[in-house]
Structures are given as C-alpha cells and as structure tokens.
Amino acid sequence: MADQQFDSALDLLRRLNPRDTKKNLNAINSIIPELQEDLLSSVDQPLEVRRCPQTNRDYLLCDYNRDGDSYRSPWSNEFDPPLEDGTVPSEKVRKLEVAANEAFDVYRELYYEGGVGSVYFWDLDDGFAGVVLLKKGVTPGSQSSGEWDSIHVFEATDRARSSHYKLTSTVILHLANQSEALGDMDLSGNMTRQIEADLPVEQGDASHIANVGRLVEDMELKMRNLLRMYSATPSFESGIGNANWSVCDLYRGGLLRQGQGCRG
Amino acid sequence: MSTTIEHASAFIEGAPPGELADVVADVQALTSEEGDIIPSLAPAFERYNEAQLTTVKLPGSSQEVIVSQFNKVEGNRYFDPESQTSFEIDHITQTASAAQSAPLESQNADLIKSLIKSLGIHAREHYPNCSYGVYPTENDSAVAILLVANRYSPNNFWNGRFRAIYQVPVSSSSTSINGNIHVDVHYYEDGNVSLNTTKPIALSVPSISAESIISRIATAERDYQEELNRAFVAMAEGTFKGLRRQLPITRQKVEWEKVGGYRLGQDISGGKGR
Numbered sequence: 001m002a003d004q005q006f007d008s009a010l011d012l013l014r015r016l017n018p019r020d021t022k023k024n025l026n027a028i029n030s031i032i033p034e035l036q037e038d039l040l041s042s043v044d045q046p047l048e049v050r051r052c053p054q055t056n057r058d059y060l061l062c063d064y065n066r067d068g069d070s071y072r073s074p075w076s077n078e079f080d081p082p083l084e085d086g087t088v089p090s091e092k093v094r095k096l097e098v099a100a101n102e103a104f105d106v107y108r109e110l111y112y113e114g115g116v117g118s119v120y121f122w123d124l125d126d127g128f129a130g131v132v133l134l135k136k137g138v139t140p141g142s143q144s145s146g147e148w149d150s151i152h153v154f155e156a157t158d159r160a161r162s163s164h165y166k167l168t169s170t171v172i173l174h175l176a177n178q179s180e181a182l183g184d185m186d187l188s189g190n191m192t193r194q195i196e197a198d199l200p201v202e203q204g205d206a207s208h209i210a211n212v213g214r215l216v217e218d219m220e221l222k223m224r225n226l227l228r229m230y231s232a233t234p235s236f237e238s239g240i241g242n243a244n245w246s247v248c249d250l251y252r253g254g255l256l257r258q259g260q261g262c263r264g
Numbered sequence: 265m266s267t268t269i270e271h272a273s274a275f276i277e278g279a280p281p282g283e284l285a286d287v288v289a290d291v292q293a294l295t296s297e298e299g300d301i302i303p304s305l306a307p308a309f310e311r312y313n314e315a316q317l318t319t320v321k322l323p324g325s326s327q328e329v330i331v332s333q334f335n336k337v338e339g340n341r342y343f344d345p346e347s348q349t350s351f352e353i354d355h356i357t358q359t360a361s362a363a364q365s366a367p368l369e370s371q372n373a374d375l376i377k378s379l380i381k382s383l384g385i386h387a388r389e390h391y392p393n394c395s396y397g398v399y400p401t402e403n404d405s406a407v408a409i410l411l412v413a414n415r416y417s418p419n420n421f422w423n424g425r426f427r428a429i430y431q432v433p434v435s436s437s438s439t440s441i442n443g444n445i446h447v448d449v450h451y452y453e454d455g456n457v458s459l460n461t462t463k464p465i466a467l468s469v470p471s472i473s474a475e476s477i478i479s480r481i482a483t484a485e486r487d488y489q490e491e492l493n494r495a496f497v498a499m500a501e502g503t504f505k506g507l508r509r510q511l512p513i514t515r516q517k518v519e520w521e522k523v524g525g526y527r528l529g530q531d532i533s534g535g536k537g538r
Contacts, residue, residue, distance in 0.1 A: 016275065
C-alpha cells in the first residue's frame, strides 16, 4: 500500500504544475506524513544558497551535504551550524572533492558566467559517488526572470583499468515573462536523464575529474538543448517530431499559408 | 478530513489538460485510508469543469458542447443554444444526460445565432480540434463567446489546451470586447514541463454585429499567437543564454585535463582566466 501511495504521489507531482511542487509536497505530507522523508529525497526542488562563514563563499544545499540540521561547506569542509562529528568524506575522497570543486568552478564561470556551484563527494565500498550542483538566476527586465538549477548525481565504481560511471541529471527551469502585448507567460519544469559509461582512469584521480566533467558537460548541453526546444519558437516546423508540443498544435495561424507555419 | 478534502480539491483543480483521470486516480490512492472521498470533491470537479471549459457529448449525439459558468441553468443543468438543448452533467465523470429541448430565449437571440455561425467559421479555420459556444449573460445584457481547443497526445507525453473567453455588453452605446486567452501545455516525458499563459483582451468594435465582433477576435487571437512566438524567440535567445551558455565564449569545450587542483596555475580553456 505504502509503495503504491509513494508511486501515486510521484505521479501526481509529475502532473501538477512544477511551479507548485513545494506547495504540493506539503499538501501530500499533510495527507500521508509517512511519505515525507522518501518524497523529499526523491523530488528535486530548486537549490538553496548559503554563505560559508569560514571562506565567505556561497555554496549550495542538498541532502548530500546535510547532517541533521547542518550543512557542510565544500570550501571549508566545515558544518554550519557547527557539528562535532558530522559525516565528512575520507581524506582521499575529500582531496578529490576539493579538486572537483576547483574544476567545476572554472566550468561554472565558463558556461554560467556567474551563479553558484558546489560539488560533494562521498565514499562507496568499491569507489566513490558525488553530486555536482549548479544554480543561476537572471532578471533581464523588471518583468521577466529566469532560474536554472542543475543536479548531477553520479557513482564511480572501480573496474580493472577503468571506472564505471552512472550519472543521473536533473535540470529545474523557471522562466517568467510579462508585458502588455504578451500578458503573462510562465514556462516551468524539471527534466531528468540518465547515462552510464565505462571510461579509462589512467591518470588516477585526475582522470576521474575529467571523466565526470565531460559526462556532466555533455549531459548539460543535451538537456539545455531539449529545454531550449520547449522555449523555442513554435511556429517553425522543424525536425523535432513528437517533442513539438507547441501552441501550434492548438492553433493554425495565418503564418501557415506563408509556408513557414506549423503542421496542420 | 476537511484538510484532506481541501488539498485533494486543489489537486483536482490543478489537473493539467487531458490528465484529470490520472490525477483522480492518484488522489484516490493517496486518500484510500479515508474511504472514497471522491464524492466529497464534487464542488472541485464543478469548478474545474467550468473554469477549463470541459466539453461533454450530448446524449445520443456526437456533438461536443461546453460546460461553463455562462451556460449554467441551475444545479448541474447547462444549456447549448446552438442545438437548443439543455442537459444534466455529472461533474465527476464529465458525462451528460437528461437532455431536454431548450429554445433560446434572449432579446439578443438573432445576434447570438449569427455569432455562433461566424465563430464556427473562425474556429474551423484555425483550431484543428475545438468546441465553442455563445451565450446570453448578465441578465441578458451581454453575450459570452467561448472557444476551447484541446490536443491530447499522452503517447508522446504531452497535452495542451487553448481557451478564449470573451464578453460583449450589448447596448446601443457599448462597443467593447473583454476577456482572456489562456494557453496551457504540459510535457511530461521523464520530467514535468509546463507552459501557462494568460493574455487579457480588451478590444473595441465599430458596431455590435457578429461579423465585426468575430473579425476583431480573430485578429486578436492571431496577434497573440505571433506575440507568443516572439516571446519564445526572446526567451530562447535572451533569458536562456543568460542562464547557461551553449558553449563557453571561447566556443570550445572545457579542457578538463587543465582545470582543477591537479594542474593548478595552468592556462584553461583557450585562455579565459578566472
């Protein structure tokens, strides 16, 4: 019963407006409090930002850097509020985590030109796992805004001369636009994709950073293109097939007769 | 229990186009310990049907007619001026029954009949799958013009709905059209992406005639479609690029071997420093 209710809760959250996910989670929790913990760890929500008191740098909060009510900063490895025996990665994995944070900080600056990023690693019996978080918000005009959150969770399992990587990526997007001519327009959503790959690790830890980096970089490009397609002009018939879920399918515009409109 | 009904009602009213049955099934599973609460949610179903311009098939007919606040007679009975029929609706199952003849009684009956005819031509030209209706409202001092177009493609994980709701006061001095256009599209393959738009419409017409009213509405709907297209382009090229670039400004992907703690101090990705 509980399993079925959990599945129904996830299905419901997949159908109701993604803009209201937090509100709907609270409502489901009020109906079935027992589902709360599993739901909170299964449903991705926009990331929260906190400033690291030791380094004065911003970092992102998620379940993977949380211990009780405290969160670990990737920059200082310290918990806030302070914890005496908070769970931290092993020395080897922390060293890798520091390097990954430096690498993804460069990545963030190159692709996001701002925003906040954080990488958290933890030990596995036969390897390690981690999460790469990136967040950016823009307000290009007083009436329009955009928010992007990406959450990449991966596992790296040791093989003979290679490592097996399993990556699950979620992007949460919120675009809002308002003007007199347009009225209100809101495009919100989240999307999850997975990939697995065996990649060589000939240079040890440096290879891990490069492998995870490329997997995340390629996945973000793919997901950005998918999401951009949904926010792209619906009036051109392109080769995007079924994903052309646009307004076009509801309205046959006058553009049709100029040979550049939507499918009839 | 009352809180549960409140939450469940909000879920019903928030159901995306074409997915009410799925939301109902989820609500049933989530509330199974409370017994069958669906009958208690009837007011929410009614609000959903009237707001979303739900269409039902008239008994013994293939014709789909709209359910809205504008064509409500009383209780669960609504009427359709085009077929001059009234009908009962079960709001929960969205089915019509007990059809009766209901002649259109309005001082604006001629205008309404002409509007239905002109609106039908406009609708067939621009909406692949739609229902529409024209009704006397405001104590017969105005007419409401409604159009709803649905496109459901659950096999491809997307559904969409276009709704246009206009009101035209009918008097010798008044020549205005007011209303709203709503577009709701849901895409949910390995995710949940929702587009929701609302565009307030305020138009003036040279005269209260069916041709001029529908002609102004057709122009406004076309203009809005074009405005939406422009906004999509602006979003894709502006806001989206401001969030995450497709490629770094160097047009090269990150050289991962050169970034991070293992190769500190080296040039990264074509020279753009930190």
